[in-house]
Amino acid sequence: MTSTGIITMVAVLAFVWGGFALLVATALGCAEDVSPPEPAPAPSHVRPVTLPRPAPAGPAPHLGIDVSHHSGAVDWDSVKVEGYAFAVVKATEGVDAPDPMFEAHWETLAQVGLLRGAYHFYVTEDDPEDQAEFFLSRVHLRPGDLAPVVDIELIGRGTQVKELPADLRRFLDILERETGVRPILYTPPNFWDAHFHESFR
Numbered sequence: 001m002t003s004t005g006i007i008t009m010v011a012v013l014a015f016v017w018g019g020f021a022l023l024v025a026t027a028l029g030c031a032e033d034v035s036p037p038e039p040a041p042a043p044s045h046v047r048p049v050t051l052p053r054p055a056p057a058g059p060a061p062h063l064g065i066d067v068s069h070h071s072g073a074v075d076w077d078s079v080k081v082e083g084y085a086f087a088v089v090k091a092t093e094g095v096d097a098p099d100p101m102f103e104a105h106w107e108t109l110a111q112v113g114l115l116r117g118a119y120h121f122y123v124t125e126d127d128p129e130d131q132a133e134f135f136l137s138r139v140h141l142r143p144g145d146l147a148p149v150v151d152i153e154l155i156g157r158g159t160q161v162k163e164l165p166a167d168l169r170r171f172l173d174i175l176e177r178e179t180g181v182r183p184i185l186y187t188p189p190n191f192w193d194a195h196f197h198e199s200f201r
Contacts, residue, residue, distance in 0.1 A: 064088065066119065066186075069101040076105075076112045086115035088149050088186075091139045094123035095130045098138060110142075117146030119186065124164060125156040128171035136178055147181040153191055165199030 063083060067074055068090035079087065087109055090099040102118070109116035120135040139148065152168065155161065175183045185192075 062086065064115070066090070067101075067105060069099050071101075074105065076108050076114065080112055080114055084114070086117065086146065088117040088119050088146065090151075091118040091120060092131075092135045093121035094126045095134050097121075102138065115144070115146060117149055117184075119149035119151050122150050122152040122168070122171065123156055124152070124154070124159040124167075128167040129174060132171050132174035132178075135175070141179055141181075147184050148175050148179060149184045149186050150175075151186045153187055155195070161195070165196050168196065169200075 062085040064086035065079065065084055066088040076087075087105070089102055089105045089109070091102045091106075092098055106116060106118065118135075118139040118141075120131065122131065135148070141148070150168075150172065155164075172183050172185075187196075
């Protein structure tokens, strides 16, 4: 999340993975009235196939963006006019790297009426409790703000890989205890499956 990106969320920040697309082909009429040939009987070893029904229409997706100081200045009024409903702003990284644009973005989002969220870029070689305290020292959520977001996507040098799941859980537990809401994880699926999936089942 080091550059401006687009996040799609359905309902209340519920991420949907998978799904299918149903392709419907319609034959156009021809000038001549030609009856199609009778279909050949299916071989006895072929089982009939039942197509799945299309998934019921759900709530319309809500689009948002994530920004950090790498994004530079943001015209939030234009972002709102373009149809975005929320933004997630980088607040902290590790234990000692505050994002210099956080406060400006955070206050302006409240003024223009966009939903706002703050994220922490998790550094795997830093102490998880110190990271949680650092994030909480800079982010003070108000009613209506999104749950805190944790961006974890890299393994740093010197990281004790076996300790990663336990360390991340400690970090998340502190955020949930102090804010009263469960944090949102922002991570590539392959990265999550490789390092955390089994421990968070």
